[in-house]
Amino acid sequence: MIRVSATLGARSVPPGPAAPARRLKIPVATPVTYLVGLLLVGIIAVPLLFVIVDGFRSNAQISGSATALPHPWVWQNYSAILTSSNFWEPLANSALIAAIATALVVGLGSMAAFALSRYSFRGREGFYFLFAVGLLFPLNAASLPLYLLLDKIGLLNNPFGVALPEAGFGLPITIVILRPFMRAIPGELEDAAVVDGATRIRFFWRILLPLSRPALATVAVLAFVQSWNTYLLPLLVFTSPQRFTLPLAVANFNTQYSQNTASILAFTALSMMPALGCFIFAQRHLVGGFTGAVKG
Amino acid sequence: MTHAETAAATATNDEPAVAAVQSPRSARRPRGLRRTAELVLFLSPALLLFVGFVLLPIVLAAFDGLYNWTGFGPLGRFTGLHNYALVLTDPVFREAFTHNVIIAVASIALQLPIGFGIALLLNRRIRGRSVVRMLAFAPFVLPYATTAVMWSLLLQPGGFVDQIMKQIGLGRLVQLWLANLHLVLYTMIVVLTWQFFGFAMLLMLAGLQGIPAELREAAALDGASGWQTTWHITLPLLGPTIRIWMFLSIVGSLQVFDQVFIITGGGPANASATMATYLYQRGFASYEFGYGSAIAVIMFIICFAFALIYQRFVLRRDTRGALTRAVG
Numbered sequence: 001m002i003r004v005s006a007t008l009g010a011r012s013v014p015p016g017p018a019a020p021a022r023r024l025k026i027p028v029a030t031p032v033t034y035l036v037g038l039l040l041v042g043i044i045a046v047p048l049l050f051v052i053v054d055g056f057r058s059n060a061q062i063s064g065s066a067t068a069l070p071h072p073w074v075w076q077n078y079s080a081i082l083t084s085s086n087f088w089e090p091l092a093n094s095a096l097i098a099a100i101a102t103a104l105v106v107g108l109g110s111m112a113a114f115a116l117s118r119y120s121f122r123g124r125e126g127f128y129f130l131f132a133v134g135l136l137f138p139l140n141a142a143s144l145p146l147y148l149l150l151d152k153i154g155l156l157n158n159p160f161g162v163a164l165p166e167a168g169f170g171l172p173i174t175i176v177i178l179r180p181f182m183r184a185i186p187g188e189l190e191d192a193a194v195v196d197g198a199t200r201i202r203f204f205w206r207i208l209l210p211l212s213r214p215a216l217a218t219v220a221v222l223a224f225v226q227s228w229n230t231y232l233l234p235l236l237v238f239t240s241p242q243r244f245t246l247p248l249a250v251a252n253f254n255t256q257y258s259q260n261t262a263s264i265l266a267f268t269a270l271s272m273m274p275a276l277g278c279f280i281f282a283q284r285h286l287v288g289g290f291t292g293a294v295k296g
Numbered sequence: 297m298t299h300a301e302t303a304a305a306t307a308t309n310d311e312p313a314v315a316a317v318q319s320p321r322s323a324r325r326p327r328g329l330r331r332t333a334e335l336v337l338f339l340s341p342a343l344l345l346f347v348g349f350v351l352l353p354i355v356l357a358a359f360d361g362l363y364n365w366t367g368f369g370p371l372g373r374f375t376g377l378h379n380y381a382l383v384l385t386d387p388v389f390r391e392a393f394t395h396n397v398i399i400a401v402a403s404i405a406l407q408l409p410i411g412f413g414i415a416l417l418l419n420r421r422i423r424g425r426s427v428v429r430m431l432a433f434a435p436f437v438l439p440y441a442t443t444a445v446m447w448s449l450l451l452q453p454g455g456f457v458d459q460i461m462k463q464i465g466l467g468r469l470v471q472l473w474l475a476n477l478h479l480v481l482y483t484m485i486v487v488l489t490w491q492f493f494g495f496a497m498l499l500m501l502a503g504l505q506g507i508p509a510e511l512r513e514a515a516a517l518d519g520a521s522g523w524q525t526t527w528h529i530t531l532p533l534l535g536p537t538i539r540i541w542m543f544l545s546i547v548g549s550l551q552v553f554d555q556v557f558i559i560t561g562g563g564p565a566n567a568s569a570t571m572a573t574y575l576y577q578r579g580f581a582s583y584e585f586g587y588g589s590a591i592a593v594i595m596f597i598i599c600f601a602f603a604l605i606y607q608r609f610v611l612r613r614d615t616r617g618a619l620t621r622a623v624g
Contacts, residue, residue: 041431051449145360
């Protein structure tokens with residue numbers, strides 16, 4: 001698993017300007033290409049558009065025909081949800097839990113990665129291996145045992161009851177990403193800092209962390225997204241609806257108002273917006289960085 | 297969905313190549329006690345969190361599985377490995393495990409060719425490429441719970457899917473997508489494919505762009521056809537990417553929960569149950585904590601064993617040298 005991540009890391013290094021992407025002129029019929037592309041866009045976009053557009057219908061319109069454009073457009077579904085706490089409360093809960101989990105992962109993870117990358121001590125590789133093995137621990141399989149543990153220590157129905165395990169499960173990938181990054185920072189910098197009278201802690205805080213900012217951003221995004229999307233653990237931990245996270249609230253809304261399809265559609269559409277918005281905003285970096293230096 | 301999957305998705309070019317690792321041993325070492333104190337300060341918080349919330353629960357579960365425990369309060373009767381034996385011979389658990397395997401096989405059989413094909417397609421100069429690329433990846437970043445609710449509405453009898461099919465003249469093929477015992481698992485596979493193929497595509501697109509165009513050009517000069525080049529040059533060079541993607545895909549398939557639980561709850565009559573939904577059903581919904589813990593431990597062992605075997609026999613070839621050669 002250590003190797004898996006290492007290869008992933010190595011793979012994502014872009015070819016750089018030294019290797020301009022020269023492409024063969026491939027004489028395959030382009031209409032086919034466009035047709036397949038169009039089909040693909042349709043398969044992905046149509047279900048999403050269905051949710052968003054049909055949120056503008058009344059229930060009577062939906063049972064009549066769900067495929068044409070709404071006539072007339074009904075704004076009431078969306079406005080009712082946006083003015084109730086049904087949507088904003090879970091949104092705030094999700095944000096709070098994701099923020100706590102992310103802060104813990106980045107804070108504790110960078111400290112551990114520092115110890116595991118820039119100190120040499122007996123058992124270091126053993127500790128690293130221990131964390132790396134955690135990559136193989138499925139959160140879903142652990143959820144029932146976690147629930148029992150949280151019950152014992154009184155963290156059920158508590159945001160920390162979700163944030164702490166999420167942070168724990170986020171640590172392996174964080175350390176696996178951060179350690180090589182921190183190791184790659186030249187030892188001369190550290191020597192210079194020590195010569196200037198800085199302690200190791202000061203070096204960590206004032207030099208290493210700022211230098212690691214790109215890697216820290218990566219692990220922070222990972223931890224946040226992971227927490228934002230988690231469903232099973234909060235499902236077990238939270239029993240009172242005021243504590244629900246957004247995924248829980250969506251699923252709950254679906255069962256609770258099962259007669260009111262239009263409202264469910266609107267609620268589902270709205271709950272997709274934060275993730276979709278962030279993705280569209282960040283996709284230049286995400287996809288662009290991911291697919292290397294070739295322009296889209 | 298594992299962390300590693302998302303990691304691969306968001307890994308940016310900021311991450312340094314492992315080859316650049318330098319030995320930190322050259323750094324000056326502070327003296328004994330202070331150094332130990334620093335180490336404890338830096339390492340122990342993460343270690344505590346990790347041991348407490350990742351390792352400990354599994355160990356406790358292995359222990360709880362030894363008891364016939366059906367609720368809160370003290371553990372029930374000690375029953376030894378009885379629960380584990382029950383789980384392994386439980387026809388529903390076996391069926392659920394089979395479903396996980398079917399999902400894993402189908403995911404690879406569908407997403408690999410689709411992902412590869414579309415990656416090939418998008419690795420060309422076509423208009424609107426970035427839009428297609430972004431859209432293909434979008435389902436992967438949406439919370440599974442929301443897309444699950446979306447699909448459960450789409451697939452309702454008389455719902456959007458049925459209406460579309462009637463309009464394009466396929467009305468006779470309309471089925472009870474979620475209520476038909478023989479169909480529901482395949483419906484779930486379609487839903488999972490919709491959500492995850494973008495991830496396969498993106499990984500392979502990244503892999504493709506690392507393959508130097510000169511290789512294809514050289515093959516073309518030697519008279520190879522487009523198909524031959526793709527089959528003999530491109531595909532082998534994508535090997536490492538494909539093997540890692542397969543690993544992530546299988547581990548994800550073994551843990552599927554959100555979509556199945558929200559859309560069908562594992563039903564009808566367990567026809568779409570997975571190990572995770574069955575774990576929920578037995579361990580949580582009916583408060584059989586001992587039995588549920590045994591399921592959790594067995595599920596964990598299955599994932600772990602698969603990972604070790606795969607690592608040992610499949611990923612072993614993908615040493616860094618091979619990969620960097622492939623990337624060029």
